[in-house]
Amino acid sequence: MAADRLRVAVFGASGYVGGELLRLLLGHPQVEIAAATSTRYAGRPVGTVHPNLRGLTGLRFRSPEEMGGFDVVFLAAELQTAIKVGADLAKRNECLIDLSPAYRLRDPAVFERYYGTAHTAPELLGSFVSGHPEDNRAALRTARLVSVPGCMVIATLIALRPFAADDLVDGDVIVDCRIGSSGSGAAAERLNLHAERSGALRVFAPHGHRHEAEVCQASGLAVRMTATGVEAVRGAQVVCHVPLRRPLSEVEIRRLYRDAYADEPFVRVIAQRRGLYRLPEPKILIGSNFCDVGFSVTPDGRRVVAVAALDNLMKGSAGTGVQCLNIRMGWPERLGLAFAGLHPI
Template sequence: MARVAIVGGAGYIGGELLRLLLGHPEAEVAAVTSTRLAGRRVDGAHPNLRGLTDLTFVDPGSLEEYDALFLATPHTETMGRMTGYAKIATTIFDLSADFRLRDPEVFRRYYGLPHEAVDLLPEFVLGLPELHRDRLRAADRVAVPGCMATAGILALRPAAAAGLIEPEVTIDARTGSSGSGATAGPENLHAERSGAMRVFAPTRHRHEAEIGQETGLSVRMSATGVEAVRGVQVLCRARLAPGADERAVRAAYRAAYAAEPFVRVVAQKRGLYRLPEPKILSGSNFCDVGFAADGERALVLVAALDNLVKGGAGNAVQCMNVRYGWPERAGLTFAGLHPN
């Protein structure tokens, strides 16, 4: 049984980490931190956990030693504290953006400040088992990718790796309000968000850097907030390489994901859910991927997931399972809801 702690447990990702880890057969949640809520019960912030735990939030300064540490901490704040975190845990799963990008200059361009721990970047493995499972088995430092980045990478990687698409792609990403976090500003008040389809990143969304890094493609990405609480859907527009067709795409995706426990190929000719739909993935660790071609070299690759689970906490738990040699589905068997 591994003793784990969650840093930044009061937010939505922290709550999902708690939900998943409290039901995990191999993990014991020993501590959950929150500076603002220290001393209060965790089920006050996460009422869905009532009756499942008596844990209270503790101040981050009171952490002891643990087998694994999950960091649900703000972007750009984690890198300056990583040396301290490394002293209290053998294995660290960082859900912030601070160690996802290997090139510190790319990090500066997308996050607007220099990286404070460049020397630590080589220690981190990107936490995407579908790409880096072998390295994750021995990794003590894991950087969990962003939600839209995870969807985009899983949508594009098989086609890119097989040389089936041209190198330039555009991505239209849609996300629910929980992606803004539990302390989002006035633009996410219900009165402002309800009914809106707000293009909050018309160009250069930060996750395009992660997708480009992991696929080798030239990526241009925009992102829109839609009227949903959970869920991410990405539409990746590409051109088929000369000689490639939809049949070759289908074969590449079937081969790439045939043995993956949490990626499903969903590309049907008819039906209500013939392409990936985040609505039916709520609470699950699945990422569904699909595609459609027009017969004239235009290809749309689609992926959907729950931004808080496969796009965050669930992916981190999956990485933990790989790292410790546990069944990869441990703690992650929830199938999603329909209807929802």
């Protein structure tokens, strides 16, 4: 590896998000993957767990106990592990980008309410910059600690941002989320086994989904969120019902979106009247770092149905993590993230 490449480690590299990080970082021209950890698979080649990486690297998983210091560490562990190791990783490394839910919320009481347990490192809450480039680009340029929001949070914030920024929302926003099975992680419980999930439209969070708290915190809006598991592996879609303070026309709403995202490299405003993809769908975004956003407005102009879609493992997680890395290092944001998705698929 070239000596000037950034030395990066992935802590918790055997999960789905960890695998996506490895795939992206292996193709990143400014990065050397110095370590990929897994307690269960320590010593085994990463290609035995992530078969799409076979022949692309000789990297082997190493035990978390073997972790040294690095320029950047991506933390892709489950919640309790991320809380346990977060403080130590933050001290020993130049930059920590956390993709777990461990440090997304700032208020310990809100964390306990939504996660059902007290946070064991509450002093770190509020220390992390939210890894949402569309809102926090300036802060990310100098951040040592970054917490990437949840996939449905990213999609929802992108859908709602133009209305929240202009104080156009009047009352509660209802957000209906749909997500594929990879959103549950690689360690699936029985409810996510194929035999149980196939053919199902499972409303697993009829109210109070934990991402609700993140959206409220970031947007300042009153948001009520439901979440449904759909028969897809990858992809997330949010349908946001937004009551407006004053009537808006379709032209005005389209202008709001285009003004908000004109310079964003990974947000595309969909405004088609014809064709199969008139509103955003995750299917054509698989593997890409794009979030597509579109809308429909009621005839009286008092309610917008805003729709956003993304790949939950990419723009909803690993892709945004790499985008945050690019911002932090002053590199072009598209670096290592140029894949456009596939059609048909």
